[in-house]
Amino acid sequence: MHYGWPSPSLPKLLNGSSPVAVTNDEGSWMAVMPLLGALLGSLIVGTTVDIFGRKRTILISSLPFFTAWMMVAFAPSVTVIYVARFIAGVADGWVFTAMPMYIGEIADPRIRGLLGSGVSVTWIFGILLINVIGSYLSITVAALVSSCLPLIAMGSFAFMPESPYYLLMRGNAEEAKRSLQRFRGLSDVDAELNRVTFAIRAQNKNAGKFLDLFRNKVNRRAVLIMMILRGAQQLSGTTAVTFYAQSIFIEAGDHISSEVATIIYFGVQLTLACFCSSIVDKAGRRPLLIASITGSALFLFMEGAYFYIKACTHWNVEAFTLVPVIGLIGFVVVFSLGMQTIPILMLGELFSSNVKAFALCLADIYFSIIATVVSKFFQIMKDSFGMYTPFFAFSFSCLVGLVLIVLFVPETKGKTLEDIQASLSEQSEPTSQEASNLS
Numbered sequence: 001m002h003y004g005w006p007s008p009s010l011p012k013l014l015n016g017s018s019p020v021a022v023t024n025d026e027g028s029w030m031a032v033m034p035l036l037g038a039l040l041g042s043l044i045v046g047t048t049v050d051i052f053g054r055k056r057t058i059l060i061s062s063l064p065f066f067t068a069w070m071m072v073a074f075a076p077s078v079t080v081i082y083v084a085r086f087i088a089g090v091a092d093g094w095v096f097t098a099m100p101m102y103i104g105e106i107a108d109p110r111i112r113g114l115l116g117s118g119v120s121v122t123w124i125f126g127i128l129l130i131n132v133i134g135s136y137l138s139i140t141v142a143a144l145v146s147s148c149l150p151l152i153a154m155g156s157f158a159f160m161p162e163s164p165y166y167l168l169m170r171g172n173a174e175e176a177k178r179s180l181q182r183f184r185g186l187s188d189v190d191a192e193l194n195r196v197t198f199a200i201r202a203q204n205k206n207a208g209k210f211l212d213l214f215r216n217k218v219n220r221r222a223v224l225i226m227m228i229l230r231g232a233q234q235l236s237g238t239t240a241v242t243f244y245a246q247s248i249f250i251e252a253g254d255h256i257s258s259e260v261a262t263i264i265y266f267g268v269q270l271t272l273a274c275f276c277s278s279i280v281d282k283a284g285r286r287p288l289l290i291a292s293i294t295g296s297a298l299f300l301f302m303e304g305a306y307f308y309i310k311a312c313t314h315w316n317v318e319a320f321t322l323v324p325v326i327g328l329i330g331f332v333v334v335f336s337l338g339m340q341t342i343p344i345l346m347l348g349e350l351f352s353s354n355v356k357a358f359a360l361c362l363a364d365i366y367f368s369i370i371a372t373v374v375s376k377f378f379q380i381m382k383d384s385f386g387m388y389t390p391f392f393a394f395s396f397s398c399l400v401g402l403v404l405i406v407l408f409v410p411e412t413k414g415k416t417l418e419d420i421q422a423s424l425s426e427q428s429e430p431t432s433q434e435a436s437n438l439s
Contacts, residue, residue: 010030034088199418239374271336275336286405
């Protein structure tokens with residue numbers, strides 16, 4: 001919801017209908033401030049998530065999220081909003097490091113894609129929710145309503161078990177067994193417990209260090225895959241579009257109101273993300289990624305072409321004002337089929353337990369930097385050259401990402417976390433069938 005907040009709120013702040021008036025440049029920094037906060041949050045949680053645990057880290061993040069909403073609700077100045085959104089970003093750095101890790105460790109391999117994709121699905125739901133609330137309520141009231149969500153999260157998640165992987169890493173085998181029994185709904189989990197225990201002992205013979213991500217061949221491959229997926233995802237411009245969705249529709253000049261068009265946009269994105277989550281364990285990661293990024297390139301080019309014709313030619317586009325809406329809806333449809341959900345899902349799959357905390361910390365820092373640069377790039381190019389410029393750049397980036405995905409990203413469908421490590425190292429044959437039989 002904090003990520004989606006600029007879309008309905010910035011137009012109000014920019015047109016003077018809010019007590020706090022801002023300039024275009026201030027608005028762009030306001031939009032990307034959570035990404036800067038996430039840099040700090042990721043650095044902190046990278047060293048603490050193995051100390052406090054996945055569950056506690058997720059629970060604690062509710063407090064700064066709540067604090068940030070209250071600050072937004074009663075902010076007397078731009079500076080206070082900056083600080084509030086930076087605090088929200090810190091919490092986001094915690095969550096996007098701990099949550100993929102937690103889900104990857106608790107999930108049965110047969111449904112890990114479904115559960116891991118849930119991170120993206122609920123993220124999109126939050127963006128849609130704040131666009132609905134923020135479009136029809138004042139900034140203050142919308143923030144007060146939004147502040148209820150972190151409290152609900154804290155109250156409900158407190159009853160969930162800790163990750164069995166984390167418990168075994170801390171030497172608590174009995175608690176890990178109880179955790180597995182609750183997650184599997186079975187009393188006999190000894191076979192899986194023994195497999196996980198053996199894997200953790202093998203991975204943790206040497207305590208993991210941040211530099212191990214680059215010294216070890218398997219870790220380097222995993223880091224390369226992570227950087228390709230998250231880079232391709234963000235260089236498509238998805239975060240910039242999220243921040244400026246209403247502004248894009250306003251400039252498009254369509255007869256549909258920008259508020260309604262934005263709600264339709266994120267509603268379609270949510271629906272398709274749910275659909276991707278339901279098929280990712282059957283269709284596989286690679287086919288969905290390839291189809292998704294190819295379609296994204298085509299629709300982003302369509303969007304850029306419309307804005308170029310409108311701004312730089314004498315052609316009358318009044319009869320084609322639905323094109324930018326169709327282009328963005330088409331983009332979000334194909335993007336949500338793979339590129340929206342799978343990069344985050346695979347973060348919880350690629351790394352061994354002894355370096356996973358450092359890896360997800362690095363992934364969130366990398367994401368925050370790229371998303372910040374892309375969002376500022378969008379604002380600067382839009383203001384300096386026209387709306388078409390960033391869309392053409394995003395389309396080209398998708399084509400580069402397509403080539404890299406085809407060349408370097410493996411399939412992880414149906415594999416245990418241990419199978420994936422073996423596949424990356426090319427030192428043993430995957431044992432997915434054995435794991436399936438044990439399950």
